Amino acid sequence: MSDSSRGTRRRGTDRRRTGAHSAGTAPYAPATAGGRGSDRPPGGRAALRKGRKRRGGHRALKIVGLAMAFVILLAGGAAGYVYWKLNSNIKSDDLSANGKDGAGHEKADAFGRTPINILVIGSDGRTDAADCKLGGACKTASGQRADVEMVVHISADRSNATVMSVPRDLRADWDGCHDDGHRSMGPQHDQMINAALAGGPGCSVVAVHELTGIPIDHFMMVDFSGVVNMSNAVGGVKVCVSADIYDPYSHLKLKKGSHVLQGDAALEFLRTRHGFGDGSDSEGRTVGQHVFLTALLNKLKDDGTLTSPSRMWKVANAATKALTVDNSLDSVTKLIGLGTDLNKVPTDRVTFATLQTASVTVNGVSELHLVNPGASTLFKTIADDQSLTTASGAKAAPSAAPTIPPSTIAVQVKNGGGVDHRAAVIAAELVSRGFSRETTSGDGPPSTTTTLSYPAAQQAQAKSVASALGLPAAALKQSATGTGIVLLLGTDWPTGTTFPGGKAPISAADQKSALTGTNSQLGSAKGACAQVSKFNDVIGVDASGHVTTSDHPRHSTSPSHAYAISPRVKDSAP
The missing domain is CATH 3.40.630.190 (LCP protein)
Incomplete structure (x- = not known):
């Protein structure tokens, strides 16, 4: 470990048919002299009719089964065609023009999930x-x-x-x-x-x-x-415009209110720049x-x-x-x-x-x-x-600012995970998030788990630190020594500035800046x-609302006025 103490600024069997009969079924009698085809089953005509009915029933089941199989095959073929059709539509290209590393790489969280x-x-x-x-x-x-x-x-x-x-x-x-x-x-x-x-x-x-x-x-x-x-x-997209609008460059022309846009009108809406x-x-x-x-x-x-x-x-x-x-x-x-x-x-x-x-x-x-x-x-x-x-779904970040300003909270970050400079990295992250510049980094005892210890009187401050770094509640430990807030980094947190599986919330200041x-x-x-x-x-709009050429007088106008002076230009949508 090389973080020295310092201040921081940041499957049926296959039953084959054989000569044997099924158990419980009498074998057909062999032909005898003077007999008429003795291949009837015992029991006479009634039994014969019953046997024919049974065989007919089996035949009907086979037909139904074949029909069902045919339908399934048709459906499967249709699905296969649809799948092939859609796949054949797709055009693809390389993700990066600069090799496999040209687009960057995501880092998975502790659950293996990535954005x-x-x-x-x-x-x-x-x-x-x-x-x-x-x-x-x-x-x-x-x-x-x-x-x-x-x-x-x-x-x-x-x-x-x-x-x-x-x-x-x-x-x-x-x-x-x-x-x-x-x-x-x-x-x-x-x-x-x-x-x-x-x-x-x-x-x-x-x-x-x-x-x-x-x-x-x-x-x-x-x-x-x-x-x-x-x-x-999709059958068009319903949009609303706050006023009459005509942009002769994208050709978008709409009256104030709601319209269902599709085809060329949708493209015009998406491409308008001046409207x-x-x-x-x-x-x-x-x-x-x-x-x-x-x-x-x-x-x-x-x-x-x-x-x-x-x-x-x-x-x-x-x-x-x-x-x-x-x-x-x-x-x-x-x-x-x-x-x-x-x-x-x-x-x-x-x-x-x-x-x-x-x-x-x-x-x-x-x-x-x-x-x-x-x-x-x-x-x-x-x-x-x-x-x-x-x-x-609210836009606001945390609904209320922390009662204790982060700038008054100093943390002693100790490296116990064996990764060089880890304490300095986390200390710098805390400072960048507005915590006290008195935050320090240094070496600590070897540890497999990351803990955040704090005196009883500084529980609220410790929770603020844990929230900023995405630490779970189990990581917080009340200390009886009263030596301040101490973050001991374990081998369970070898990289990154947010604890694995955790998510540091965006601060109110950062959200305001981002938006x-x-x-x-x-x-x-x-x-x-x-x-x-x-x-x-x-x-470049003339009295008819058309774009003029350089040989004609030009003037600038608003999209609404351009609409008003362009009655001969058809609206993009009713």
């Missing part, structure tokens, strides 16, 4: 005529980029989930990507993160992982036509996406789609056609397993949030950069599998309206 982090990508690639028609600008489009990127985090215990949107224009750095079948690229610096998709979905995984530090376990990518087909398969929030990439686009996904999530759960074979066939067929997934999700059973995990999470424990960013002018150009410490705290919250909701500026909402927010932007951010 699941999925990068959901909406591609703007115009790879066929359908996508060209839907996306437009095929002649000027340069390569494949990510219109949408979301990290979907499902907790290890499947009790909660966080959906974090990553704005497409965010500036980021990532290592080079060299994935078979995709364009290679060297190390990137200060580039828009959506450009990573040019190196394949595995490159987007690399970029997001390196930006956030969050391990990425899977990706799911969908293109323009996929969004249209999937929205049709909602502040009209920016970081907020305008993600506001609509979160409202749409919340409505979709509740629709699938409420209308029985997940338990209806006919409805599920339509959705599964559309989804498997639309998706490109990583190689570990390349079968229907695997996708169903993933969907089952997500379905376990109550909607009021799903938090939608947009990564904190801000526009910064660099050499006269507006660029989107991270806003810290909020962004870093949000990343750490997801990476550490901390919930952003309480068990009741501030994210425009967060819960998955249970049914009927919530997407707030239409009031900014004059719709540029």
